[in-house]
Amino acid sequence: MIRVGVIGAAGLAGGELIRLISQHPELKLTFLGGSSHVGQRPAELHPGLRFDLGLAVEPVPDDLGSRCDVVLLATPAPVxxxxxxxxxxxxxxxxxxxxxxxxxxxxxxxxWYPDVPRPDGLADRFVYGAPELVGDQLPGAALISLPGCYATAITLGLAPLVFGLGLTLRTVVIDGKSGSSGGGLQLRTADLHALRHGAIAPYAPTGHRHSAEVSDFLDRGKPGRVGRVAMSAYGVAQVRGLLASCYVFTDDDVDTRLLQRTYVRFYAGHPFVRVRRHAETLIPVPDPQAVLGSNYCDVTAMHDPDGGRIVVLAALDNLVKGAAGQAVQALNKRFSLPEQTGLTMQPLMPA
Amino acid sequence: MIRVGVIGAAGLAGGELIRLISQHPELKLTFLGGSSHVGQRPAELHPGLRFDLGLAVEPVPDDLGSRCDVVLLATPAPVxxxxxxxxxxxxxxxxxxxxxxxxxxxxxxxxWYPDVPRPDGLADRFVYGAPELVGDQLPGAALISLPGCYATAITLGLAPLVFGLGLTLRTVVIDGKSGSSGGGLQLRTADLHALRHGAIAPYAPTGHRHSAEVSDFLDRGKPGRVGRVAMSAYGVAQVRGLLASCYVFTDDDVDTRLLQRTYVRFYAGHPFVRVRRHAETLIPVPDPQAVLGSNYCDVTAMHDPDGGRIVVLAALDNLVKGAAGQAVQALNKRFSLPEQTGLTMQPLMPA
Amino acid sequence: MIRVGVIGAAGLAGGELIRLISQHPELKLTFLGGSSHVGQRPAELHPGLRFDLGLAVEPVPDDLGSRCDVVLLATPAPVxxxxxxxxxxxxxxxxxxxxxxxxxxxxxxxxWYPDVPRPDGLADRFVYGAPELVGDQLPGAALISLPGCYATAITLGLAPLVFGLGLTLRTVVIDGKSGSSGGGLQLRTADLHALRHGAIAPYAPTGHRHSAEVSDFLDRGKPGRVGRVAMSAYGVAQVRGLLASCYVFTDDDVDTRLLQRTYVRFYAGHPFVRVRRHAETLIPVPDPQAVLGSNYCDVTAMHDPDGGRIVVLAALDNLVKGAAGQAVQALNKRFSLPEQTGLTMQPLMPA
Amino acid sequence: MIRVGVIGAAGLAGGELIRLISQHPELKLTFLGGSSHVGQRPAELHPGLRFDLGLAVEPVPDDLGSRCDVVLLATPAPVxxxxxxxxxxxxxxxxxxxxxxxxxxxxxxxxWYPDVPRPDGLADRFVYGAPELVGDQLPGAALISLPGCYATAITLGLAPLVFGLGLTLRTVVIDGKSGSSGGGLQLRTADLHALRHGAIAPYAPTGHRHSAEVSDFLDRGKPGRVGRVAMSAYGVAQVRGLLASCYVFTDDDVDTRLLQRTYVRFYAGHPFVRVRRHAETLIPVPDPQAVLGSNYCDVTAMHDPDGGRIVVLAALDNLVKGAAGQAVQALNKRFSLPEQTGLTMQPLMPA
Structure with a gap:
């Protein structure tokens, strides 16, 4: 068994990690850390989880390495x-x-992160933990940085264009829609149920950090593949679920058939990315409700001749594929376990 | 009193018309028409409305002109x-x-409407009933065509750029988000609560008719002001409420201060368009929850230097300013009543 | 014009009062009071309200009586x-x-209110402001205490049994369901959207204060009419809306026809109570969605031979008929205005 | 591997069965039956499920017994x-x-089921498939009838009183609240999102069939233990989730401490029933959101001295413990597998 520690155990991502690790056949939770909620057990922090793991939240000790083979940080960036x-x-x-x-x-x-100073050189040692996109960099990695929830959807949506078709994306307009769990459990008036239930809330009409993350990653090694990335983000009346709409302007010629074929081929062998083809089912295009609770990211791409663009849609559960599930997936690859170990749950739909 | 008839009285827009007309001091409902639900009274069709108007749904007679000064058609386009x-x-x-x-x-x-043939010449006789944008064409008009719900939000959002600043809009990417009432009461599996509650549903990722309507209107008389209009529309888990996000690419130089000043000036004297300025309140940008049940359209515009674009947001209640409320507003202007008559209700927030 | 002051202007009930007073033809808001948010204007506190009344929140002065004919207290009980x-x-x-x-x-x-000491004798001077039930006590009253939101629904539901039919209610089991606006804008983790959206939350399985209020009022002057009142209250995923289900056990014989006739007769002449009869419409029994935004309380009663009980249902909008709307209704009666003045808005349905 | 057939594969319970069976290590789906949707594969019927099982819906053949060791009927009662x-x-x-x-x-x-005639004697051969309550009747059983979703919650809630404490329940008032998935995918106007989103809908104020089922089961073998069962049921704006509130009037003396002790003892060794104790966590009493997607039923009981009653609360996911999950649990016991096989998923909270 791989011994796992979770720091930030009281938050939503922390709770999701505990949930997934408890269902994983090869992982054993051996440490729960945090600076608040010290002494509390998982069942007290997360009402859905009622089992007793024999663990309570502790301050992070210096010798944590002796108790854990891997530690997951579900903490704010400065921490x-x-x-x-x-x-x-x-x-x-x-x-x-x-x-x-x-x-x-x-x-x-x-x-983009002026409040998060970091020691020189440390960032270069990190692998960007996008399991489908970083090839064989994960096995044995010592430091893994998980993509943001939006960045996961967007890069999975755009990668077949950039890396599969080799397109140069002149302008990418991204319109993101996501649920309230993305904001965690911080107490803000605008996040009260009474003020969020009826909202379609433009919480980041400009300046979302994930747009910079996407540019930084897609352009690595070969700058210029991605031009402008212009992102806006909206909160909708869901708890989980994230849909990234990417409107891509490119000078290259592509039609929907080529796009669909490329996407299917690009993600062959990647069980967690499902390419949806049109008019196939009741819900023909990616919709977060069809991935709820699972580690899937559903994607599609289509040419829009009237709009002169490619429309790419990517949907995921922000707490699973957008956070804790992708962390377990990266962990699986890091320890050379089959990628799907502990992540076989199918979407909970309808819900 | 102005005698008003409503055809399509059993639908959602029909119900909203009955509601607003019943609260209007200068209007008297004298006819309810429809091909189905004949014989039913408003209280039977619309559970919120319990009053008795002494009217029931009738087939449309040929001499309707003798019973009504104005007739509102809340019917499908072919009808x-x-x-x-x-x-x-x-x-x-x-x-x-x-x-x-x-x-x-x-x-x-x-x-865009291959299923809606129309007699030659009839369309030219219609005034496009956007009260804020068509100046003095409404008083006395015989035929008025109400803008679509999305088209209302988009044209109110873009008009100050086109008509106020005189910009040429090279590309406009529109991402629309709206509630389930837009689909009316038709029975479709995907519109059942069980399948819509958890959805962020890309119901028109390309090819929404309102994009053509917007181009047609904004370009009237002076083609070329608006280039590409590329629209996608999404259903979110609300009943009412519509947010149009317009991402405008233009070669002209504008900053947020100029935009805000222009919008405020453009809509001075237009009580139903409220220009929101940033960081002013708990909800600093247009959000449909802040206009629910009212005839307001909240708009804002800001420059996004990173994205190289202007972000325009417009929010309205699709059944009020996007349908029945705007119909009453146009009717008021048609009959030279003060524009706000019967439309003074403030937004129901929170709800 | 009647000069009105509102204290507690920053809360949800305060905002609703401002909204209703601004739409009322005979009232003029002349004072906004509060101990927090001093200096803020309505548009800053309540994002739906964008008008400028020329007022901002002030501390409560000693000479308030010189500026207001009536003052509404939307403050916590101890305040x-x-x-x-x-x-x-x-x-x-x-x-x-x-x-x-x-x-x-x-x-x-x-x-029931150990944290709310009150001066001797003061409570006796108050009229219990249930406009339909206290007859002619309101005109000219100096002190009016508005019923609680649940108490309003329950007493309107039970009054025809007690005062109309003269039944003795042996046991009344009350199951209340209501939206999140009842809790105001206090910051509590369990009221965040992420934790309330999916909830059917038994927030007061026993010991709800309104049960005592109902007993106290219904038994006034003639104790013994109401025996046990056993109440439980639940939070559901709405913002507004309250449904009180009252299960009444009595030794008297009544059938549904008698009940319906009694209710219709009892509330004749009371425009804000609508008695719903079965199988009449799409939504045959009281449901809060059919009163949203209005001052109506919809009620019905039916005999349940299998259950050996009477089922009484009462639905209202907790911020309107359950708070601000009823306050304006009581104010209208206090100043001998027609009861419906400023309260003619019809329910916003669907929403 | 146990070969499993599902009839009614296109419905919501059918989809949930396919989902759970596909995650179960000892079950193999070998047949999908139905009279409609013939030829369609799971991925076409259930948008969340994208895998190919090599199966499509077929009419039910006479020799089904040669292809399946067990067949689950997710069909309407007459079918x-x-x-x-x-x-x-x-x-x-x-x-x-x-x-x-x-x-x-x-x-x-x-x-209660006049529309469901059944052959003489057949009903007597069925085991009532409540795994926690029917002891060792399930192993080897040929015919199993699964309890209804409400009946499951109510009987698990009341069983410790009846079978553990041996109380006689004079009157039980049941108030049930549940989501829209209980109604399946039938097309009814009142189940459209636009009309259900804002509802607290009394869909069965009297006369719910599950009340008869509960009486029939709890009284088996020893009539008189349960007197009146008076049930009302409400639809709330959730998709999954069911809360049964049982208000029990008895002449026996019990306090909350005794109740809690009894419930904990009664359900020792039953992993799917979790007894919640007060004030323990953020969500101290059963709330369906804390069991979403899992096979748990959370229960609690408390004495209400003011109300002269016992309050019992039971929460479950109506599609899992209330339908497909309990079916798999019963199947596990029928085939002498460990009860939790394939059912270890923890609740998806928040969602």
């Missing part, structure tokens, strides 16, 4: 930056779910 | 096309809420 | 108790929306 | 009655999810 600096040399593997180490380029990082 | 052809010469004023006469250009109409 | 003690002798009319003065019996009050 | 009569002698095990064989008493059955 992650400090924890990584402190633990990187003694814990065999750290998987960070925050944005602290996602953007490799230091200047770009500083611009 | 509206037939009714207008039949009634145009005998009813003093017809206001059509459908898409049958929105697009003036015959070829464009035929392309 | 209301202090404000009433301070203002009762100088403000011509105080209408308190809190629970501070609802229960007349001092011992019963102390048991 | 189930016919299928059981046809297949009972050739299929080794039939598990019926409908109400056709739940009520053993013929007269009671006829009264």
């Amino acid at each position: 992650s930056a400090r924890l990584v600096a402190r633990l990187a040399d003694t814990v065999p593997c750290l998987i960070d779910l925050s944005g602290a180490f996602r953007i490799r380029d230091p200047e770009l990082h500083h611009r | 509206s096309a037939r009714l207008v052809a039949r009634l145009a010469d005998t009813v003093p004023c017809l206001i059509d809420l459908s898409g049958a006469f929105r697009i003036r250009d015959p070829e464009l109409h035929h392309r | 209301s108790a202090r404000l009433v003690a301070r203002l009762a002798d100088t403000v011509p009319c105080l209408i308190d929306l809190s629970g501070a003065f609802r229960i007349r019996d001092p011992e019963l009050h102390h048991r | 189930s009655a016919r299928l059981v009569a046809r297949l009972a002698d050739t299929v080794p095990c039939l598990i019926d999810l409908s109400g056709a064989f739940r009520i053993r008493d013929p007269e009671l059955h006829h009264r």
Whole structure:
């Protein structure tokens, strides 16, 4: 059994990690860390989880490496930056779910995360933990930075265009829609049920950090493949679920048939990306309700001749494929387990 | 009192018309028409309305002009096309809420509404009933075609750029989000609560008719002001409410301050368009929950230097400002009543 | 014009009062009070309201009586108790929306509101502001205590049995279901959208204060008419809306026909109570969605021979008929205005 | 591997069965039956499920017993009655999810299911498939009738009182609240999202069939333990989730401590029933959101001295513990597999 620690156990991503690890046949939870909620057990923090793991939240000790083979950080970016600096040399593997180490380029990082200083050189040691896109970099990796929830959907949506068809994307307009769990359990008036139930809330009409993350990753090694990335993000009256709509303007000629064929081929052998083809079912295009609770990302792409663009849609559950599920998937690859181990749950639909 | 008839009284827009007319001090409902539900009274059709108007649904008679000063058509486009052809010469004023006469250009109409043939020349006689944008064309008009719900939000959002600043809009990407009432009461499996509650549903990823309507209207008289209009539409888990996000690419230089000043000036004297300025309140940008049940359209515009675009947001209640409320507003102007008569209800928020 | 002050202007009930007063032809808002949010205007506090009344929140001055003919207290019960003690002798009319003065019996009050001490004798001077049930006590009243939202629905539901049929109610089991707006804007983790969206939450399985309020009122003057009142309350995933289900066990013989006839007769002349009869419409029994945004309370009663009981259902919008709307209705009667003045809005359905 | 057939594969319960069976290590789906949707594959019927099982819907053949060790009927009660009569002698095990064989008493059955005639004697051969309550009757059983979703929650809630404490329940008032998935995919206007989103809908204020089922089961062998059962049922704006509130009036003396102790003891060794104790966590009492997607039923009981009653709350996911999950649990026991096989998924919360 692989011994796993979770820091940030009281938050939503932390709870989801506990849930998934408890269902995983090869993982054993051996540490729960946090600076608040010390002494509380999972059942007290997460009302859905009623089992007793014999663990309660503890402050993070210096010798954590002796108790865990891998530690997952479900902490805010500034906390992650400090924890990584402190633990990187003694814990065999750290998987960070925050944005602290996602953007490799230091200047770009500083611009979008001015509140998250990080030690020189540390970011270069991180693998960007997008299991479908980073090939064989994950096995044995010591430091893994998980993509953001939106960045996961967007890069999975755009990768077949960039890496499969080799297109140059002149302008990408991204319109993201997501549920309230993305904001965690922080107490903000606008996140009260009374003010969120009826909302279609433009919470980031400009300036969403994940747009920089996407540019940084897709352009790595070969700058210029992706031009403008212009992103806006909206909160809708769901709890889980995220839909990324990517409107791609390119000078290349593509039709829907070519797109569909490319996507199917690109994701062959990747069980967690499902390419949806039109008019096939009751719900012909990606819709987050068809992936709820699962580690799937549903994608499709179509040519829009009237609009002069390619429409790419990618849907996922932001707490699973967008966070805890993708963390377990990356962990599986890191430890050379079959990618689907512990992640075979099918979507809960309708719900 | 102005005598008003409503055809299509059993549908959602019909019910909303009955509701608003019953609260209007200068209007008297004198006819309810429809081909189904004949004999039923408003209280039987619309559970919220319990009053007795002494009216029940009747088939449309040929002498309707003797009973009504104005007739509102809340009917599907093919039905509206037939009714207008039949009634145009005998009813003093017809206001059509459908898409049958929105697009003036015959070829464009035929392309987007192939199932709605219309008699030659009839479309030219219609005023496009956007009260804020058509100036003094409404008083005394005999035929009025109401803009679509999305088209209302989009044209109110873009008009200050086109008509106020005189910009040429190279490309406009529109991402629309709206509630389930837009689909009416038709029985479709995907519209059952069980399948819509958890959805962020890309119901028209390409090819939404309202994009053609917007192009047709904004370009009238001076083609070339608006280039590509590329629209996608999504259903979210609300009943009412519509948010149009317009991402505008233009070669002109504008900053947010200029945009805000322009919008405020453009809509001065137009009580139903509220320009929201950033960071002003709990909900700083247009969100449909802040207009629910009212005839307001909230708009804002901001420059996005990273994205190289202008972000325009417009929010409205699709059954009020997007349908029945705007119909009453146009009717008020048609009969030279103060524009706000019967439409003073403030938004129901939170709800 | 009647000059009206509102204290507690930043809360949900306060916002609803501002909304309704601004639509009322005979009222003029002349004072907004509160201990927090001082200096803020309505448009800053309530995103739906964008008009400028020329007022901002002020601390409550001692000479408030010179600026207002009536002051509405939308404050927590302990604050209301202090404000009433301070203002009762100088403000011509105080209408308190809190629970501070609802229960007349001092011992019963102390048991259910131990945190709300009140000066001796003050409670006896209050009229219980249930406009349909207190006859002619409202005109000219100096102190009015508004019923609680649940108490309004329950007493309107039970009154025809007690006062109309003269039944003795041996046991009344009440199951209440209501939306999140009842909890106001307080920041509690369980009220975040992420934790309330999926809930059917038994927030008061026993011990709801409104059960005592109902007993106290229905038994006034003639104790023994109502035996046990056993209440449980649940939060459902709505914002507005409240349904009170009352299961009445009595030794008297009644059938559904008698019940319906009694209810119709009892509420004749009371425009805000609508008696629904079975199988009449799409939604045959009271459902809060059919009263949303209006001041209606829909009620029905039926005999259940299998269950050996009477089932009474009462639905209302907790912010309108359950709070601000009923306050305006009571104010209308207090100042001898027609009861419906400013309250003619019809339900917003669907929404 | 146990070979499993599902009839009624296109419905919601059918889809949930396919989902759970596909995740079960000891079951192999070998037949999908139905009279409609013939030829369609699971991925076409259920948008969440994208795998190919090599199966499509077929009409039910006479030799089904040669292809399946067990067949699950997710069909309407009248269809189930016919299928059981046809297949009972050739299929080794039939598990019926409908109400056709739940009520053993013929007269009671006829009264509540007049539209479901059934052959003489067949009902007596059925085991009532409540795994926690029927002891060792399930292993080897040939005919199993699954309890209804409400009946499951109610009997699990009341059993410790009746069978554990031996109380006589004079009157039980049941108030049930449940989501829209209970109604399946039938097209009814009132089940459209637009009309259900805002509803707290009293769909069965009296006369719910499950009340008869509960009486029939709890009284078996020893009539008189349960007196009146008076049930009302409400639809709330969820898709999954069911909360049964049982208000129990008894002449016996019990306090909350005794109740809690009894419930914990009664359900020791039953992993799918979780007894919640007060004030323990963020969500101290049963709430369907804390069991979503899992096979758990959360229960609690407390004494209400003011109300003179016991309050029992039971929450479950109506498609899992209330239907497909309980079917798999019963199947596990029937084939002497560990009860939790294939059912270890933890609740998806928040969602």
